[in-house]
Amino acid sequence: MAMSSTDVVVIRGGQVVSTSGATAADVIVEGERIAAVVAPGSAASTAAAEGARVVDADGCYVVPGGVDVHVHLQLPMSPEATSSDTFATGTTAAAWGGTTTVIDFAGQMKGMHVRDAVEQRLAEAEGQCAIDYGLHLSMGGVDEAALKEMGTLVDEGITSFKFFMAYPGVYYSDDGQLLQAFQRCADLGSMAMIHAENGIAIDVLRDQAASRGDTGSVWHGRTRPSRLEGEAVHRAAALAEVAGAPLYIVHLSSSDALEQVTWARQRGLNVFAETCPQYLYLSIDEHLDQPGLDGLRHICSPPLRPSTTHDTLWQGLRRDELAVVSTDHCPFCDTEKLLGTDDFRVAPNGLG
Ligand SMILES: [Zn+2]
Structure with missing residues (x-):
């Protein structure tokens, strides 16, 4: 025509x-x-x-339209805190900045049907977006039904699945669940994405800090040491290798984690990673370690790292060990950030 x-x-x-x-x-x-x-x-x-x-x-x-492969628009983090950009405002802002495609997440939690999670998210986005959009699926309840449903989603165009080594009780998958999920991704030719932080160990450190009275925002960072991000990347890469699945590390923040991506790639594995502007420009010492709201505003997960990390991450981008820069856009207003005033554990930290 x-x-x-x-x-x-x-x-x-x-x-x-x-x-x-x-x-x-x-x-x-x-x-x-x-x-x-x-x-x-x-x-x-x-x-x-x-x-x-x-x-x-x-x-x-x-310039070509930007593609932001990792955003969280109007994401309910708790009954009190939903990320403040809606599909309408977030995608309009993206267009003004030259980003013409975003990929958000449908979130399935334990006990929830994957189909319901996807339908709900699609309904929220329907008719609201100023630009092109797509969805990954965050899977917090890896079970037989969810693994089966992945096949239907791939047919419908949702081809990437995110799993969590952090957030026990919410999104966390154990190693057995991860292996099964990665095997399913390998069978379907789809991509496994991983939030790589050892959440079981981190929860211990968080509770220990809180019981000592260390409840300021900087403790959000100090209780999520980069070693536990590196360990998780290594373990996820091993599980993906056994399953024969490609693996995409989301929001890589630290030198420890990058070392493990380098290790995996040198081993010949199909492992690649994204980082985000906050990890390239901001630091725990300058930004998270501030009193009150100023510190709370800089809570994100994984947390900000020492400024010495910046150079390492830029080098990772140059060498293509870091293949993608996304934003992990998940904004909150001061009212929500202030929920963490007396305890960093209560502040919305972005599920990552
Ligand atoms: Zn995220």
Whole structure:
């Protein structure tokens, strides 16, 4: 079917950025697809502009739409705290920043049907999003029914499944459950994602800190040592190797964890990882270790690390051991952050 000229947009005069650099070019968009990138002011550009919407990009860079593969819009963390960006506000903000696709999560917890979790999340997003969106499935209750349902989801387009080594009693999977889930991912050709922190050990440290009266926000970080992130990455990589599944480490925050990704990749495993801006720019000493609201505002999981980690993570990006930068966008307002005033354990910390 011929495209009517009203469906055509021509972006003229800009510097078009691609993997090979920036060059002066005009971009012809038909419908929702880039039809051609042509020489600026060329005959093809002039012909396409006839009756089309023309965007003057003179003096501007023209960049591909960003894809943020890890966001949590309107995520209820507790009865008192739901992440503050809705599907409408979050995706509108994303569009303003040049991000044209986000991937959120449907969350299945123990005792919940996977299907219900997905239907609920799709209903929340329906008609609300300003940009393209997709869903991963967070699976907190790995059982026979959930493992079976994964096959249906893959057919429907949900092809990545996130599991948790943290948050016992909420999303946590033990090693046996992880192995079964990874085996299922291998069978389906789908991707296993992992929140790699040893939650069983972390819970002990958190409770010990609280019973000593160490309840300030910095203890959120001190009770989640990077060694327990590295240990979890190593263990997850071993389980994925046994299952023959690819493994994607979400929100990698520390040198310890990166070392284990490097180890796995050198071993030839299909293990790759993302990091997030907070781990590249913020630190436990400068940001989390502050009194009151200032500290509480910097609670996230995994926690901020020492600033010496920044260089290591940037090097990881250069070497492709870190393959992706996502945001793990999961914002809360001060009212919710202040819930953690007397005990960091109560602050919404982003389930990760
Ligand atoms: Zn997350």
